[in-house]
Amino acid sequence: MTLHDDSREEFAELDELMTSSAPVAAVDPEIRRARRTRALISTGVVLAVVLASIGGYVAWALTAPLPAPEVSTSTPADRALGAAAIPLPVDGATAVSVSGADEYLGESASGIWLTSGTSEPRPIASITKIVAALVILDAHPLADGDNGPTLVFDKADHDLYDKYYVMGATIAPMPTGTSMPLRTALAAMIVPSACNYAEAVAKWAFGSQSGFARAARDWLAAHGLTGTTIVEPTGVSRENTSTPGDLIAIGKLAAADPVIARIAASPTVAQLGGMPTTNSLLGTAGITGLKTGNLGEGSYNFLYTATVDVGIDAPLHVTGVTLxxxxxxSVNEGVLGVLGGIRAGFQRLPVASDGDEVGTFTTPWGSSARMVVGESAAILVWSDTVATATMTTTTPKEYADGEVIGEITWTAGPNTVRVPVVIEGSIEPPTEWWRLTHPGELGER
Incomplete structure (x- = not known):
């Protein structure tokens, strides 16, 4: 506190009078009253200044800006599931191609994605009839929905029934004089795998077995199928051989031909009294074709196509072969295992749960709130594809419960999923006492 000069003099005089041992001279009462008044006024001024200073501090402390809450964040860690297990047959040779999933499986999947066994040519048995149908339709094309020219089978064709019956091959009735459109004749050789129809139609198309063999060689060469040899149209000869890789290509060509694809997907041939397909898996696990074949124990084959729904925009198209x-x-079990493994390998990976903490807000005055995930989410992944997260946040406006302050984006392969980041709890303001007693933590004066 600072005293004015006049006040000092007056207090000094009073002090001298009070402490002096000399006789005190009489002081005029009016003078004494004036001096006392001046002292009181000076003291009041000092007190007023002090009180004004205190009032200013209180006003400032109660309205000064508060420090921003301290923020701590933690971006969620990468997530992944275990690797998919696709069981491949242990006997023979297998190849699998998958179209429609390059973004998940890689671009190589639409070529040859999975293999087991060796790649040398093996006898393909009645899968030969798919090659024969492709060669015949290359020379005598049919539009989708067109039945084609009418074939009339003579006595020589009828005798083929007995020929293949003696051989123990698959056959279908063909009385002399039987007539049917090319489409039905092709169905007879593919669906019930009638060998007598395969030879009869090949002879009709190329004049003889040798004529068919030449056409088959030319067709294979034109398509770059150098690992395949076809000497006759039925598959009874073990000289009809191919590799798993070539058969994947042949299967795709057959599936792309609307005539062959529709025939191979037929469970029966109505014009032959409902003779059933040899493909016992047709319609199972999404299998749509194509052709079985066997030459006895250890020589069972299956060239197949399937559509597999895995939860993306369109089903996958699988082409596979086991030789x-x-x-x-055992062949059927192997095929079902492959398709089941592909289907099971696509899974929804949980990446976020409603309420998961990803950060905190804390204040010097003890109020706090959590930064949490606003909703649960999952993302479609293939096998052990890793899902990674990025988080963006903004400064809250109100620090209130439920306020959205950002988002987390999860990415895995071609897919992304976003979830909001929200405040759980509210930041409460400090008490007046805290403001008054913590000036160093308030905003500038």
């Missing part, structure tokens, strides 16, 4: 299986049941 040299020990039995029909």
């Amino acid at each position: 040299g299986g020990w039995s029909r049941s």
Whole structure:
């Protein structure tokens, strides 16, 4: 506190009078009253200044800006599931191609994605009839929905029934004089795998077995199928051979031909009294074709196509082949295992749960709130594809419960999913006492 000069003099005089041992001279009462008044006024001024200073501080402390809450964030860690297990047959040779999933499986998947066994040419048995149909339609094309020219089978064709019956091959009735459109004749050789129809139609198309063999060689060469040899149209000869890689290409050509694809997807041939397909898996696990074949124990084959729904925009198209299986049941089990493994390998990976903490807000005055995920989410992944997260946040406006302050984006392969980041709890203002007693933590004066 600072005293004015006049006040100092007056207090000094009073002090001298009070402490002096000399006789005190009488002081005029009026003078004494004036001096006392001046002292009181000076003291009041000092007190007023002090009180004004205190009032100013209180006003400032109660309205000064508060420090921003301290923020701590933590971006969620990468997530992944275990690797997919696709069981491949242990006997023979297998190849699998998948179209429609390059973004998940890689571009190589639409070529040859999976293989097992060796790649040398093996006897293909009745899969030959798919090659024969492709060669015949190359020379005598049919539009989709067109039945084609009418074939009339003579006595020589009828005798083929007995020929293949003696051989123990698959046959279908063909009385002399039987007539049918080319489409039906092709169905007879593919669906019930009638060998007598395969030879009869090949002879009709190329004049003889040798004529068919030459046409088959030319067709294979034109398509770059150098690992395939076809000497006759039925598959009874073990000289009809191919590799898993060539058969994948042949299967795709057959599936792309609307005539062959529709025939191979037919469970029966109505014009032959409802003779059933040899493909016992047709319609199972999405299998749409194409052709079985066997030459006995250890020589069971299956060239197949399938559509597999895995939860993306369109189903996957699978082309596969197994050659040299020990039995029909082992081949079928292997195919179902492959398709099941592909389907199971696409999974929804949980990446976020509603309420997961990703950060905190804390204040010097003890109020706090959490930064949390606003909703649960999952993302479609293939196998052990890793899902990674990026998080962006903004400064809250109100620090209030439920306020959206950002988002987390999860990415895995071609897919992304976003979830909001929200405040859980609210930042409450400090008490007046805290403001008054923590001036160093308030905003500038």
